Amino acid sequence: MRQQPLIVGAGPAGTAAAIMLARGGAPPVVLERARETGDALCGGFVSWRTIRTLEQLGIDADALNPSRAVRARIFAGGRCGEAMLPRPALAVSRHRLDTVMQDRAAMLGAKIERGVAVRMIDDRTVTTADGATIAPEALLLASGKHDIRGLARPAEARGQDPALGLRIRIASSPRIRALVADAIELHLFDRGYCGIVLQEDGSANACMAVHRSRLRDAGSPEALLHEIAAEAPALADRLDAGRGADWGTIDAIANVPYGWRTGATTAGVFRLGDQAAVIPSLAGEGIGIAVASGWSSARALLAAGPLQAATWQRQFARTVTAPVRNAGVIWSLAEQRWSAPLLPLLARIPRALGAVAMATRVPAL
Numbered sequence: 001m002r003q004q005p006l007i008v009g010a011g012p013a014g015t016a017a018a019i020m021l022a023r024g025g026a027p028p029v030v031l032e033r034a035r036e037t038g039d040a041l042c043g044g045f046v047s048w049r050t051i052r053t054l055e056q057l058g059i060d061a062d063a064l065n066p067s068r069a070v071r072a073r074i075f076a077g078g079r080c081g082e083a084m085l086p087r088p089a090l091a092v093s094r095h096r097l098d099t100v101m102q103d104r105a106a107m108l109g110a111k112i113e114r115g116v117a118v119r120m121i122d123d124r125t126v127t128t129a130d131g132a133t134i135a136p137e138a139l140l141l142a143s144g145k146h147d148i149r150g151l152a153r154p155a156e157a158r159g160q161d162p163a164l165g166l167r168i169r170i171a172s173s174p175r176i177r178a179l180v181a182d183a184i185e186l187h188l189f190d191r192g193y194c195g196i197v198l199q200e201d202g203s204a205n206a207c208m209a210v211h212r213s214r215l216r217d218a219g220s221p222e223a224l225l226h227e228i229a230a231e232a233p234a235l236a237d238r239l240d241a242g243r244g245a246d247w248g249t250i251d252a253i254a255n256v257p258y259g260w261r262t263g264a265t266t267a268g269v270f271r272l273g274d275q276a277a278v279i280p281s282l283a284g285e286g287i288g289i290a291v292a293s294g295w296s297s298a299r300a301l302l303a304a305g306p307l308q309a310a311t312w313q314r315q316f317a318r319t320v321t322a323p324v325r326n327a328g329v330i331w332s333l334a335e336q337r338w339s340a341p342l343l344p345l346l347a348r349i350p351r352a353l354g355a356v357a358m359a360t361r362v363p364a365l
């Protein structure tokens with residue numbers, strides 16, 4: 001390649017690609033709109049397969065979190081079912097994960113330009129917020145859920161009753177550590193679910209996906225949380241473990257286009273991570289897809305150049321078809337009043353939960 005590749009977005013997809021490209025002798029420029037690395041709204045569950053890919057990228061899993069999540073616990077309709085995960089997983093705050101990946105990419109020679117927001121992409125010409133234009137030979141679009149004019153996902157990708165993500169941080173305490181311990185918990189309720197897991201600092205991340213209609217019916221995020229807490233007592237116990245007088249800050253993200261996936265792209269443009277496919281988050285595989293897409297797109301680019309983008313995009317879409325579809329089926333079962341209470345029972349069938357967990361993983365690339 002005559003020019004440096006350009007990556008838009010320094011989340012897990014963009015940094016995985018940056019690490020691979022830098023290692024392969026083509027250190028990229030990465031444009032990241034945030035000046036400081038934040039703590040993106042995310043459950044932070046990292047599967048055993050993603051741990052392996054991260055380690056292949058030179059990221060030490062213990063530096064993310066030395067503790068492991070070894071079991072899954074599902075709560076629905078007053079029932080609880082628990083099973084071991086096929087392999088140990090971990091949970092990490094996005095602040096830690098993104099920082100470690102960005103540092104590794106920069107250490108290998110990637111140039112991360114912070115505070116630079118891309119406003120528009122026309123063909124492969126990128127226009128930043130301050131009006132500068134760049135026309136790279138190879139563009140890797142890794143802007144996550146954020147759509148950029150010119151390459152935005154279609155509005156229909158959000159569906160009829162789009163989901164929103166809500167997050168509450170539960171401060172570390174003996175009670176929350178004893179309740180959650182070494183499990184990833186899923187609490188199912190009408191039109192949504194909440195995942196809870198302990199992060200590297202002992203605090204718990206309670207991350208929910210809820211349909212917009214449920215928020216509209218409740219009136220406000222606080223009213224919605226009170227309703228959900230009344231419906232799901234085990235979840236209420238956990239939220240109360242970190243609650244002072246109120247819920248603290250409730251972070252929110254709207255219109256998550258779950259189930260969206262594309263095999264089409266513009267010449268020379270690789271769409272990575274959530275820009276390639278958005279898996280329902282109860283599968284805990286969005287980071288896995290992001291890292292796998294960064295890894296494999298960079299390898300394709302290094303091996304065959306920017307013209308490989310269209311072929312790579314089609315292949316990657318095929319690779320993620322089954323996990324995205326399977327996660328969608330499980331999500332819709334988790335949302336139905338008749339089927340949700342059956343899921344804790346499923347967890348009690350030997351190896352059933354492990355099979356579900358495997359069916360929603362992106363295959364090793």
Ligand SMILES: Cc1cc2nc3c(=O)[nH]c(=O)nc-3n(C[C@H](O)[C@H](O)[C@H](O)COP(=O)(O)OP(=O)(O)OC[C@H]3O[C@@H](n4cnc5c(N)ncnc54)[C@H](O)[C@@H]3O)c2cc1C
Nearest residue numbers: 009011012013033043044045118144165273274281286287
């Ligand atoms: C409620 C919820 C819970 C989830 N829980 C989990 C989980 O437990 N486990 C899991 O694996 N996945 C989970 N996910 C999914 C996961 O968060 C995403 O799939 C993952 O973050 C995608 O990574 P990415 O690099 O594609 O995008 P992102 O992580 O969104 O990174 C995109 C980066 O691009 C930057 N950017 C955006 N726009 C621009 C622009 N115009 N110019 C420059 N930079 C830009 C952003 O600042 C950001 O740094 C969850 C998602 C939700 C909504």
